[in-house]
Amino acid sequence: MGHTATPERQDNAHAPPPADAVDPVALARLYGEPLFALPQDLYIPPDALEVFLEAFEGxxxxxxxxxxxxxxxxxxxxxxxxxxxxxxxxxxxxxxxxxxxxxxxxxxxxxxxxxxxxxxPTVHHAGEAEAxxxxxxxxxxxxxxxxxxxxxxxxxxLPQYGRDFVRAQIAIEQSLAPRFPDLDVAELQAAWRDIFKRARLVQHHRITREELSVREYMGQVLKALQGRRFVPFEELFPTGRGTPVLVVTFVALLELAKESLIEITQAEAFAPIYLRLAYTPA
Structure with missing residues (x-):
């Protein structure tokens, strides 16, 4: 006896397979759904799809x-x-x-x-080279x-820069020599006034006449700076020698700085003042 399909089975027979099923009859998939026939209102211009199997440069x-x-x-x-x-x-x-x-x-x-x-046809003449x-x-x-x-x-x-690799760049701040800020004249005057005030506290009230040589004290300052990298400003002024010695020593410092034999530096504003030789002694 033959079997007659019920209407429910007939509907299932014409229904499209589920989206996750692999159907080789489907023409394509649109948003995950199988497409079994091309839409009637689909318009594709003749030059919309072009396939170039080989690309030639000339x-x-x-x-x-x-x-x-x-x-x-x-x-x-x-x-x-x-x-x-x-x-x-x-x-x-x-x-x-x-x-x-x-x-x-x-x-x-x-x-x-x-x-x-x-x-x-190629015509060869006697005595002529081959064409x-x-x-x-x-x-x-x-x-x-x-x-x-x-x-x-x-x-x-070959590896190309920008395509296969990039060059590592690291910013490194390098300086060959430390650069100190410029010394203000007012700060040098203030340091001198401090030295002068401390000298008055320990001075002796003796009246004497002493001839002091600026050149001699210039040599003493240079000798005191030799072999040392930085010397505090206050250390170059001896205590207990009186005001004339302090004045001559300060004048000697100014003369040495004028002749570019010493350097007067300061790390930052309001910092201690240091002196050092501007040349390397032989």
Whole structure:
């Protein structure tokens, strides 16, 4: 006895399979749903979809592709087969891009000329050298182009800055010598006044006449600075020697600074003042 399908089974038979099922009959999937037939209102312009299997950089690139693809001997090019395939490609691109086809048409004319010259009989005269193969110039250009193309591919495989690697950059602040801020004259005067005030606290009230030499105290200051990197400003003024000695010592410091024999430095504002030699003693 035959079995008759119920209406429920008939509906299930025509229903599309679930979204997660793999149905080889479906044309495509739209948002995860299988599409079993093309929509009637779907419009696709003729030039909306284009597939380029090979991209050529010029006529020589196309010729080289046709020769290498079919394992032709580049020194003995079958012009009939290569010219036919080349013209077919030119006809295809001419219908789509006339400006791009102009460059290829020039090479097509050259191929037709070579083909025509090969069909003509060669006449040899006595004493003349053998006629050159009409394909010789084309072969030379193809070989040179292939060498340049292979060299460009090898260079393209090399690591390039910005594509395959980047250069690490670290900002390092370097200074060959410490740079001290400029000394203000007012701060030097204030330091001198402090020295003068402390000298008055320990001075002796004795009236004497003493001849003091600025040059002599200049030598004493230089001797005190030798072998030392920095000397505090106050240390160069001896205590208990009286005001004249302090004045002459200060004048000696100014003379040495004027002659660029010593440097008076200060690390920062309101910091202690230091002195050092401006030269390296022998």
């Amino acid at each position: 006529p020589l690139d196309l010729l080289l592709y046709l020769i290498r693809k079919q394992n032709f001997n580049i020194l003995d090019i079958p012009m009939v087969s290569v010219t036919r395939q080349y013209l077919a490609y030119v006809d295809e691109i001419r219908s789509r891009n006339l400006e791009l086809a102009a460059e290829y048409l020039l090479m097509a004319a050259m191929l037709i000329e070579i083909k025509s010259r090969m069909l003509l 050159e193969d009409p394909r010789a110039e084309l072969v030379r250009r193809l070989l040179e182009y292939e060498q340049i193309k292979l060299a460009a591919q090898q260079l393209g495989h």
